[in-house]
Amino acid sequence: MSEIQIITKDQIEDLFHANYKNLCMVAVRYVDDLDLAKDLVQEFFVYLLNKQEQIQLRTSFEAYAVRSIKFTCITYLKRQKGKIIYQSDNLPETAFDPFGLIEDENLKTETYTKLNTALKNLPTERRKIFLMSNVEGLTYAEIAEINGISVNTVKTQIKKAYATLRTELFAKTLIALILFLKKGN
Numbered sequence: 001m002s003e004i005q006i007i008t009k010d011q012i013e014d015l016f017h018a019n020y021k022n023l024c025m026v027a028v029r030y031v032d033d034l035d036l037a038k039d040l041v042q043e044f045f046v047y048l049l050n051k052q053e054q055i056q057l058r059t060s061f062e063a064y065a066v067r068s069i070k071f072t073c074i075t076y077l078k079r080q081k082g083k084i085i086y087q088s089d090n091l092p093e094t095a096f097d098p099f100g101l102i103e104d105e106n107l108k109t110e111t112y113t114k115l116n117t118a119l120k121n122l123p124t125e126r127r128k129i130f131l132m133s134n135v136e137g138l139t140y141a142e143i144a145e146i147n148g149i150s151v152n153t154v155k156t157q158i159k160k161a162y163a164t165l166r167t168e169l170f171a172k173t174l175i176a177l178i179l180f181l182k183k184g185n
Contacts, residue, residue, distance in 0.1 A: 030073035
């Protein structure tokens with residue numbers, strides 16, 4: 001059985017300096033906004049400072065902090081759920097061709113337009129789930145938790161999104177989409 005560790009107020013400043021940067025990197029992975037990530041990490045340390053006498057760690061502080069930041073970010077995203085709707089100006093910039101698959105600039109523009117149109121034509125919730133998975137890099141479980149749906153619903157929506165995109169796009173465009181979306185993961 002693990003030894004229980006209690007954090008003192010004197011340790012919190014040292015823990016802040018030792019872990020702040022890494023925790024910000026964890027948070028930015030979820031919220032995709034550095035300033036927001038910094039705010040959430042700072043809020044975690046304020047919470048820690050206010051509740052430190054009630055917190056008993058059974059793992060390392062680093063593991064506890066990473067898990068806390070993850071859930072803080074997921075909670076934040078849940079609260080923002082009603083406000084997040086991917087519109088045309090929020091779609092990923094897919095004109096970027098990281099693997100040089102499309103040499104002709106006109107073809108690149110045409111491909112981007114077709115892809116953007118196909119993404120816009122997806123039902124709103126399906127598009128949101130698809131982009132959360134493929135652009136934001138969230139896991140199916142994270143998407144399910146944020147949206148208050150089951151993991152199977154997430155899988156089904158992503159599968160249907162790919163099927164729709166496959167029928168609407170040329171094979172070369174779909175390959176470019178998949179390679180582009182997976183480059184960040």
